[in-house]
Amino acid sequence: MADDLFKALADRTRRTIMDELAERSGQTLFEICSRLSMKHGLGISRQAVSQHLAVLEAAGLVETRREGRYKYHDLDTAPLRQITDRWLAPDPTGPQENTP
Amino acid sequence: MADDLFKALADRTRRTIMDELAERSGQTLFEICSRLSMKHGLGISRQAVSQHLAVLEAAGLVETRREGRYKYHDLDTAPLRQITDRWLAPDPTGPQENTP
């Protein structure tokens, strides 16, 4: 569903999290928490960030990998292509069925 | 603010309106209403659509022009580039300060 994607992007804090993951991938929940606090002055609870990450993961924008007691988060920008494909399509001068 | 852009995109009905305007530009409020009803089976009031259009316009995704008692709506996909510029940037192989 594209619904999850746009809902995920709709929140400012989540977009900031994406920025941070874009700048430095493989961060843990606590790393993201402290970055949001330090760099962006966001006084937000750990649970809130965790929930945001869950939303981003549901949208396919974040992938996670567990190692021991750590859970690393990585950004995946691939779903964003849906947006450009939908409205910023290369305007093929007339609709085309598919391009194999 | 990019906030308006993402909030505007967050609603499914608004995205459908964008689709319709992409397919046929210069539609009036009533045209959009009947298209949503006919093609998409959306039982939605005229005011609701009007409010959606206002949100889209605030985000810069829709531009309007008045002629007599008609108000025509056109899609503007330019703001969508903010999204690709932010996370789908052409990967300059390392951060660069600015590109004048």
Added chain:
DNA sequence: AGCATAGGCAAGTGTTCACTTGCCTATCAA
């Protein structure tokens, strides 16, 4: 003028959503 059409303004309602609080599980070090 009179009426229909196209659109706008504003208050009210129900739902969704972000965030918190409190407690619980799991991994690692001493």
Added chain:
DNA sequence: TTGATAGGCAAGTGAACACTTGCCTATGCT
């Protein structure tokens, strides 16, 4: 094994949001 660190689950709260209802303005046709 005890304690500390990293994370998860779930209920509760307040605000934002989509949508409706009712009424009002403006343009055009006859």
